[in-house]
Amino acid sequence: MPRLPHTSPQTLLLFAALIADPQRWRYGYDLSKETALASGTLYPILMRLTEQQLLETRWEPSEEPGRPPRHVYRLSADGFALAQQRLAAAADASPARTRRARPVVQPRPADGVA
Numbered sequence: 001m002p003r004l005p006h007t008s009p010q011t012l013l014l015f016a017a018l019i020a021d022p023q024r025w026r027y028g029y030d031l032s033k034e035t036a037l038a039s040g041t042l043y044p045i046l047m048r049l050t051e052q053q054l055l056e057t058r059w060e061p062s063e064e065p066g067r068p069p070r071h072v073y074r075l076s077a078d079g080f081a082l083a084q085q086r087l088a089a090a091a092d093a094s095p096a097r098t099r100r101a102r103p104v105v106q107p108r109p110a111d112g113v114a
Contacts, residue, residue, distance in 0.1 A: 006054075006086050010041055015083035018055075018075050025060065025072035046073055054079030 006015075013035040018026065032042050049055040056076050059069040075083055 006049075006082060007090065010035075010037055011045055011049075012086060012090050013037060014042070014045055014049075015075075015087055018073070019080065019083045019087065022075045022080050025058070025074050027070055027072055031073070049079065054082055 014031065014037065017031055017034045028039070028043060028046060031037070031046075032039060035042065037045075046055065050057050050073070054076055055073050056079075057071055057073050060072045061069045
């Protein structure tokens with residue numbers, strides 16, 4: 001069964017970070033620190049979500065003179081709805097996945113010999 005779009009663990013981490021305060025504009029560096037996603041993983045996801053109009057973006061001037069403006073991101077209304085849906089589905093699936101992933105522990109004989 002093919003994976004649904006926007007359900008990779010990395011995208012779900014990003015959704016969780018953005019949905020925590022959906023009106024707040026976020027820097028990529030800030031999102032990278034919060035999610036522990038490397039820039040080579042994070043920025044392609046940000047670009048893909050922006051192209052699909054799931055994120056709003058804008059340039060924000062730097063507070064430090066001589067520094068270039070920075071790109072900031074936040075969820076669009078459609079992005080917020082999708083993030084809620086994907087995170088809820090992942091939370092619903094998580095307990096079942098955790099149960100299956102647990103190793104089976106065999107009891108050891110009393111004399112310690114297997």
